Amino acid sequence: MNPILDPKYFIPDVEARVYDGKLYLYGSLDICGNDDYCSHNYYVFETEDLKNFKVYPNTFNSSLVPDEESKNSRLYAPDLEKIGGKYCLFYCQNDRSEGVAFADSPVGPFNHAQEIDVYGIDPSVFVDDDGSVYYFWGQLSGQAAKLDPETFQIIPETHVDGVITEAEHGFHEGMSVRKRGDLYYLVYTDISRGRPTALGYATSKHPLGPYTKRGIIIDNIGCDPQTWNDHGCIAEFNGKWYVFYHRSSHNGYFSRRCCVEPITFNEDGTISEVEMTTQGIDGPIPCFTKVEAFRTSRINGRAYIDDYADHTGRYDYVKGLANGESVEYKYIDFTEEAASITVESAGNASSINVYLDHELTPIATIRTEKTAGKYLFMPFSTKLGKKISGKHMLRLEVRGGEDISVNLQSFVFGK
Structure with a gap:
């Protein structure tokens, strides 16, 4: 990758x-x-x-x-x-x-x-x-x-x-x-x-x-x-x-x-x-592979890739996704059927809409909660709204208040 x-x-x-x-x-x-x-x-x-x-x-x-x-x-x-x-x-x-x-x-x-x-x-x-x-x-x-x-x-x-x-x-x-x-x-x-x-x-x-x-x-x-x-x-x-x-x-x-x-x-x-x-x-990434958020193929908005370090090591993440901003990942392979998606996020409570390609209707919406710190990434999951097959661009879009700021570390699909 x-x-x-x-x-x-x-x-x-x-x-x-x-x-x-x-x-x-x-x-x-x-x-x-x-x-x-x-x-x-x-x-x-x-x-x-x-x-x-x-x-x-x-x-x-x-x-x-x-x-x-x-x-x-x-x-x-x-x-x-x-x-x-x-x-x-x-x-x-x-x-x-x-x-x-x-x-x-x-x-x-x-x-x-x-x-x-x-x-x-x-x-x-x-x-x-x-x-x-x-x-x-x-x-x-x-x-x-x-x-x-x-x-x-x-x-x-x-x-x-x-x-x-x-x-x-x-x-x-x-x-x-x-x-x-x-x-x-x-x-x-x-x-x-x-x-x-x-x-x-x-x-x-x-x-x-x-x-x-x-x-x-x-x-x-x-x-x-x-x-x-x-x-x-x-x-x-x-x-x-x-x-x-x-x-x-x-x-x-x-x-x-x-x-x-x-x-x-x-x-x-x-x-x-x-x-x-x-x-x-x-080639397209199998959907059950955990993907680090910083490997995004495009950032739409003012968010950017940053890093932090703690006692366990150095980590990269997407910093400061505001309301309406999104990150794209090309491409994810859904040869096997996925039933859920999990993201690791930190920051404000938000809704993260999950889109495929340039579709206008999300396949899922993940509800995240406010975390104790901007580097305290927590997993949040939801079920997918439909069956998916083939190769697709994935887009994760943050929604919330005007002052919202969400950090994203990874995502993965589940069976």
């Missing part, structure tokens, strides 16, 4: 790379609750099935960059490629410096960092079938050039200024390049819908363009009331293609987590736009 990593890891700006049958995730590291992007460390995540991940913490730190003034700058979005037998980690920082560090393994540790003589953020690297290396970076007007695999500097005469632009493509930042057949796909943060919350893509017959915009792959609007950006990639793994993206939380631009959805290519090479889901790559 989404997010795909342990919820304590806030990893945005993800690039997915595949080596020797394993997929590796490289991204920035947000510090939960901080009012700023990223941090001074990179982590790497390794998986064979996109479900179970091995974590490699602190694979690179800003203290290892060569420029003394940049050692205190945060590490922004990275990328990685294998070049000349080495695993090359391309980094950038909030002072807009960029560089590369090296390792003998895709999980690092990465050392011997050197600067790349460009100015910007969000490096992306692509190695073509003939071994040529291409480097992409920048915001609003994308920059691209061939990269010398010996010096790791761009080759000036190959530099393209404006390989994609905000005016023509809706480009905001965060380029990522892949090749499928004879087409090059440039995925990027797209601002054409008002906020840079979408991943758009453009295609070309050459890595340095010209690129033609083809559409949007996914949009994270609705993951948080304050969501501002998205940044990710597409990748093929075990014969299937996926889009990796992030969702913000905690009522801010930050505290972003990695999510993934399957994607489909059409005969003309376009990618069908996909929606954010709770299920992710797993």
Whole structure:
């Protein structure tokens, strides 16, 4: 289910790379609750099935960059490629410096960092079938050039200024390049819908363009009331293609987590736009599976995902659902017949209406009581009003007084 990593890891700006049958995730590291992007460390995540991940913490730190003034700058979005037998980690920082560090393994540790003589953020690297290396970076007007695999500097005469632009493509930042057949796909943060919350893509017959915009792959609007950006990639793994993206939380631009959805290519090479889901790559969630509320695929209103900790551990939940606000979960599988639903909630007494898809009549209404504290989650149950079969979006809508505030931790259907 989404997010795909342990919820304590806030990893945005993800690039997915595949080596020797394993997929590796490289991204920035947000510090939960901080009012700023990223941090001074990179982590790497390794998986064979996109479900179970091995974590490699602190694979690179800003203290290892060569420029003394940049050692205190945060590490922004990275990328990685294998070049000349080495695993090359391309980094950038909030002072807009960029560089590369090296390792003998895709999980690092990465050392011997050197600067790349460009100015910007969000490096992306692509190695073509003939071994040529291409480097992409920048915001609003994308920059691209061939990269010398010996010096790791761009080759000036190959530099393209404006390989994609905000005016023509809706480009905001965060380029990522892949090749499928004879087409090059440039995925990027797209601002054409008002906020840079979408991943758009453009295609070309050459890595340095010209690129033609083809559409949007996914949009994270609705993951948080304050969501501002998205940044990710597409990748093929075990014969299937996926889009990796992030969702913000905690009522801010930050505290972003990695999510993934399957994607489909059409005969003309376009990618069908996909929606954010709770299920992710797993397929519809069996109705008798307990689902944590923070895995919502969309929040309708001002509520947001928050967390708390007590003597038993750290927990995520949906905070502050007001009258008329709701959370959605895509998708729940009712292959087996359910007879009841239980939610764990805290806060004010309320009615929680349970809807399927976009129906206007609820299948159940759960009456909750006021709890002793905002983190003292209690179970409340009710019978379903009808038999359900098939796959459905679930929507939980809070009803009550104008000052009502309900926190939601989980739900599950019963037999």
